[in-house]
Amino acid sequence: xxxxxxxSVQALLWTGHSLKVLDQRLxxxxxxxxxxxxxxxxxxxxxxxxxxGAPAIGIAAAYGVVLSVQQHFPAADWQxxxxxxxxxxxxxxxxxxxxxxxxxxxxxxxxxxxxxxxSAVTELAINIHQEDLLANQAMGERGADILGDAKxxxxxxxxxxxxxxxxxxxxxxxxxxxQRGKLESIYAxxxxxxxxxxxxxxxxxxxxxxxVTLLADSAAAWLMKTGQIDWxxxxxxxxxxxGDVANKIGTYSLAVLAKYHGVKLMVAAPSSTFDFxxxxxxxxxxxxxxSQELLHKIYLDEHSRVTAWNPVFDVTPAALITAIxxxxxxxxNPGLHGVKSLAL
Ligand SMILES: CSC[C@@H](O)[C@@H](O)C(=O)COP(=O)(O)O
Numbered sequence: 001x002x003x004x005x006x007x008s009v010q011a012l013l014w015t016g017h018s019l020k021v022l023d024q025r026l027x028x029x030x031x032x033x034x035x036x037x038x039x040x041x042x043x044x045x046x047x048x049x050x051x052x053g054a055p056a057i058g059i060a061a062a063y064g065v066v067l068s069v070q071q072h073f074p075a076a077d078w079q080x081x082x083x084x085x086x087x088x089x090x091x092x093x094x095x096x097x098x099x100x101x102x103x104x105x106x107x108x109x110x111x112x113x114x115x116x117x118x119s120a121v122t123e124l125a126i127n128i129h130q131e132d133l134l135a136n137q138a139m140g141e142r143g144a145d146i147l148g149d150a151k152x153x154x155x156x157x158x159x160x161x162x163x164x165x166x167x168x169x170x171x172x173x174x175x176x177x178x179q180r181g182k183l184e185s186i187y188a189x190x191x192x193x194x195x196x197x198x199x200x201x202x203x204x205x206x207x208x209x210x211x212v213t214l215l216a217d218s219a220a221a222w223l224m225k226t227g228q229i230d231w232x233x234x235x236x237x238x239x240x241x242x243g244d245v246a247n248k249i250g251t252y253s254l255a256v257l258a259k260y261h262g263v264k265l266m267v268a269a270p271s272s273t274f275d276f277x278x279x280x281x282x283x284x285x286x287x288x289x290x291s292q293e294l295l296h297k298i299y300l301d302e303h304s305r306v307t308a309w310n311p312v313f314d315v316t317p318a319a320l321i322t323a324i325x326x327x328x329x330x331x332x333n334p335g336l337h338g339v340k341s342l343a344l
Contacts, residue, residue: 008207009161011056012063014126017070019063023050024162028203039068039085046092046099049194053163054237054273055132058098061089062125065106069118082110094285095246095313096237097275102128132165135270135327136172143173143233143268143325144180146332150230152185153177154223157248158200159235159268169235169268171204173325178210186212187229189220191248193293193310217250224261231322232258236269243318243334244281245269249311255320264322271326276343281315288312 013020013033019042020033034050036042042064045051051060068085072078090103105128106121113120147153153174157163160171167175177183186205191197198214205212215223223229232254238246245251245267258265278284291308292300299306319335324342331339 009204010166011051011053011162012060012129012165014063014129019060019067021045021051021060022162024052024200025050027162027199036064037067038071039064039082040088042067043085043088043092046089052196053158053160054096054098054235055136055164055169055270056162057093057096058102058272059125059129059132059165061092061099062102062106062121062128064089065103065110066118066121066125069110069121073117079110079114093287095287096273098237098270098272101272129165132270132272133167135272136164136167136169138327139169139268139270139325140167140172140176142327142330143266143323144176144182146266146323146325146330147173147177147182147231149182150177151183152187152229153183153231153233154187154189154220154229154254155201156189156197156232156234156251156254157191158196158204160201160204162200162204163235164270168204169270170233170266171201173233173266173268174205175208175210185228186210187223188212188214189217189250189254190214191250192217194312196248220254221257221261224257224263229263231264231266233266233268236267236273237313238278238281238284239267239269239274239324239339240278240281240284241274241276241338241340242280243321243324243331243337243339244284245316245318245321245324246281246284246286246313247316249314252314252316252320255316259320265316265320266323266325267316267321268325271328271342274326274339274342276340281317284313284315286311286313286315 160168294308
């Protein structure tokens with residue numbers, strides 16, 4: 001096992017009484033942290049994508065509950081106020097299951113600790129944050145083992161430290177493989193329309209001195225056709241029991257292209273990203289974001305006849321995935337086996 005370097009990038013900083021959130025809308029030009037003292041503030045930060053990426057959304061929401069308890073306990077109606085803040089946090093974004101996974105744990109703990117809730121929820125939120133970092137480090141090593149001697153990979157979106165408690169899922173695998181000296185080329189899609197690849201992944205890897213080559217999303221087919229990559233490595237927002245994976249829009253098209261070109265596809269995600277209540281990916285809600293993310297401003301006029309369709313996730317069928325890697329283990333060919341073996 002190789003050692004993990006000190007992390008240069010942190011999306012979330014817990015101060016003990018507030019949450020500092022790196023505003024990812026401003027990267028890579030500006031490194032600016034906003035400080036939040038209440039649950040609705042954190043929910044707004046998630047909705048606006050100041051913090052984004054499935055595990056980071058779950059961690060931020062956990063701290064949002066801590067801030068809510070800190071603000072309202074021990075007022076007579078603290079429980080209903082905290083419940084309202086939890087509902088606001090749950091409504092912030094629909095697709096990443098990590099959000100609901102974290103909130104469910106905090107809700108249950110609050111029910112068990114009505115007398116001293118603050119210390120209990122604080123301990124749990126910090127634990128969720130730390131466990132995510134450890135999971136990513138374990139996943140990174142496991143994923144690097146599966147890559148073996150692969151020389152070149154492509155990633156999509158940002159599934160890095162910025163999207164998690166640290167180290168990253170897909171970027172964790174890439175970090176670990178790079179440290180082993182195997183990877184010669186790392187490609188990143190721009191990831192339109194929000195440019196998570198161009199703005200975040202490129203910046204994050206550059207912070208660690210890891211070279212990366214950016215490409216327009218539409219160049220990915222030609223990258224594969226010309227034999228330049230062995231693997232595509234992505235994260236996930238929700239994985240159903242049969243291994244279908246919801247992830248950033250464009251992942252499905254990469255998976256189809258990969259199948260055609262004989263390129264392998266790895267999904268790296270912590271256990272908190274699995275939703276075993278769903279038999280397959282058809283039940284996953286796909287977030288639609290504002291058309292302003294796509295439309296040129298001359299088309300934002302209310303009389304404009306130009307509109308935009310902006311789904312920000314898609315679902316990749318398990319049959320197109322070569323390996324799903326978690327901190328607990330991995331499944332090769334999930335289309336044949338599903339992922340129930342990864343449940344506790
Ligand atoms: C480890 S992050 C995994 C996914 O959350 C990531 O690939 C992704 O799709 C993020 O979408 P985003 O809309 O930026 O929150």
